[in-house]
Structure formats: C-alpha cells, structure tokens
Amino acid sequence: MESNKKEMPKHIGIIMDGNGRWATKRGLPRTYGHKEGVKRVLDIVREAYRLEIPFLSLYAFSTENWKRPKKEIDNLMILLQRFLVKYIEELEENGVKLNIMGDISALDGKTRELVELALERTSKGTKMVLNIGLNYGGQDEILKAVADIAHCVKEGQIDPNSIDKSLFESFLYTKCQPPLDLLIRPSGELRVSNFMLYQMAYSEFWFSNVLWPDFDEAVFNEAIEDYRSRDRRFGGL
Numbered sequence: 001m002e003s004n005k006k007e008m009p010k011h012i013g014i015i016m017d018g019n020g021r022w023a024t025k026r027g028l029p030r031t032y033g034h035k036e037g038v039k040r041v042l043d044i045v046r047e048a049y050r051l052e053i054p055f056l057s058l059y060a061f062s063t064e065n066w067k068r069p070k071k072e073i074d075n076l077m078i079l080l081q082r083f084l085v086k087y088i089e090e091l092e093e094n095g096v097k098l099n100i101m102g103d104i105s106a107l108d109g110k111t112r113e114l115v116e117l118a119l120e121r122t123s124k125g126t127k128m129v130l131n132i133g134l135n136y137g138g139q140d141e142i143l144k145a146v147a148d149i150a151h152c153v154k155e156g157q158i159d160p161n162s163i164d165k166s167l168f169e170s171f172l173y174t175k176c177q178p179p180l181d182l183l184i185r186p187s188g189e190l191r192v193s194n195f196m197l198y199q200m201a202y203s204e205f206w207f208s209n210v211l212w213p214d215f216d217e218a219v220f221n222e223a224i225e226d227y228r229s230r231d232r233r234f235g236g237l
C-alpha cells in the first residue's frame with residue numbers, strides 16, 4: 001500500500017524510555033541519560049510542529065516514578081524546570097499549547113510555579129498541543145474522571161442517564177482532543193506502563209530498541225511512515 005496516500009497521525013504519544021540504560025552503557029551516572037533525553041524532547045517537539053502534528057503526548061514522570069531515589073527525582077524536576085525556562089518562548093512563538101496530564105499539586109513549589117507559568121504563557125497556542133504526563137497514571141486519570149462525574153451527579157449537575165463516551169472524555173486530561181493514533185515506545189520494552197489507557201483504545205503501537213537519548217528525527221519519521229502504511233479498521237472490515 002502506498003504510504004503517501006495515508007493520513008498523518010493526528011495524535012502521537014511517546015513513552016520516553018531508556019535514559020538510564022543509555023548512560024549506564026557509557027559508564028555515566030543515570031542523570032546524564034536524562035539530560036541527553038531532554039535534548040531529544042526538544043528535537044522531537046520541533047519535528048512534530050514541523051510536520052504539523054496537532055497533538056503530541058510525552059510521558060515525563062509517572063505516578064510510579066516516585067519510587068525512584070530522591071536524588072534522581074530532584075534531578076528530573078530540575079531538568080524540567082530548565083527546559084521550561086529555556087524553551088517556553090520558542091514553544092509560544094511556534095503556537096504550541098502546553099497541557100499537563102497528571103496531578104501537579106504533588107510537585108515541589110518551584111517546579112509547579114514554572115509549570116503554571118508555562119501553561120499560562122502558551123494558553124493561546126493553536127498549532128499544536130503538547131501534553132506532558134507529569135505525576136501521571138492512566139488508571140488515576142480514569143478514577144479521577146469517575147470521582148468527578150460522581151460528584152457532579154450528587155450535586156445534580158449531571159443526569160446519570162446522560163453519561164456517554166463524549167461526557168466521560170470531557171473529564172479526562174485530554175478533554176477536546178482526538179484519541180491517540182500512534183503510541184511509540186523506544187528502549188525495547190513491550191508494555192504500556194499505565195500511559196493513556198483510555199485514549200489508546202485503537203492506537204497503533206510502534207516499538208523500537210533505540211534508547212530515548214538516541215531517538216532522533218529519523219526514527220520518529222520511521223515510526224510515522226510505518227503508521228501511515230497500516231490499515232486501520234477500528235473493529236470494522
């Protein structure tokens with residue numbers, strides 16, 4: 001099948017994995033892997049807006065990542081802070097709207113403050129939505145939606161008979177966004193690790209052994225071309 005006849009994905013999700021292994025293989029501390037990983041975040045975000053991908057979702061920190069040593073967590077937060085300080089202007093100029101998936105109230109004050117500022121500064125972006133999973137878990141997201149809907153029902157704001165897919169989806173972090181078309185996971189792991197469980201119902205999966213710090217624009221395009229060659233039937237014929 002001619003891939004250039006097929007549509008581009010509207011929504012791509014990436015589980016950025018393999019930073020630690022990339023560093024360990026080079027005899028370096030894991031933090032070097034994360035630092036290099038942030039450079040790929042920038043490369044891939046730039047490539048996504050060059051390709052006019054309207055929605056990009058990146059898994060930066062899961063609800064399970066709190067189990068890591070405090071030093072590594074602190075380092076990840078500092079890297080995120082630096083990224084926001086350095087690149088928020090570029091994102092804003094390129095029409096990128098930042099959206100956080102996850103409960104940021106658990107983050108330290110400085111990180112939270114910079115995230116909130118970035119959300120505000122990019123709030124008018126119309127070209128691409130950049131979802132970043134921060135203290136994010138797909139199961140938590142679904143449970144939160146259920147609890148919020150139950151609360152609205154109790155308050156008389158929602159009629160239980162009106163609960164359908166569209167109403168439920170409006171309670172997710174990806175409110176008003178299309179479902180995930182393509183899920184990319186580098187580093188050789190074949191699992192979804194609690195990422196966008198609801199949104200990936202009909203996603204195409206693309207796995208690669210490349211570690212995230214080596215994941216460049218060429219690999220990203222390879223995943224997209226593979227996606228474009230697939231026959232998506234959504235349960236139909």
Ligand code: FPP
Pocket residue numbers: 016017018019020021022034037038041058059060061065076079080083132
């Ligand atoms: C997985 O690699 C990676 C993470 C848990 C962190 C991903 C975060 C970033 C790339 C930086 C986030 C920053 C921005 C700007 C969004 P791993 O440590 O689990 O690697 P391993 O499986 O090889 O140990």
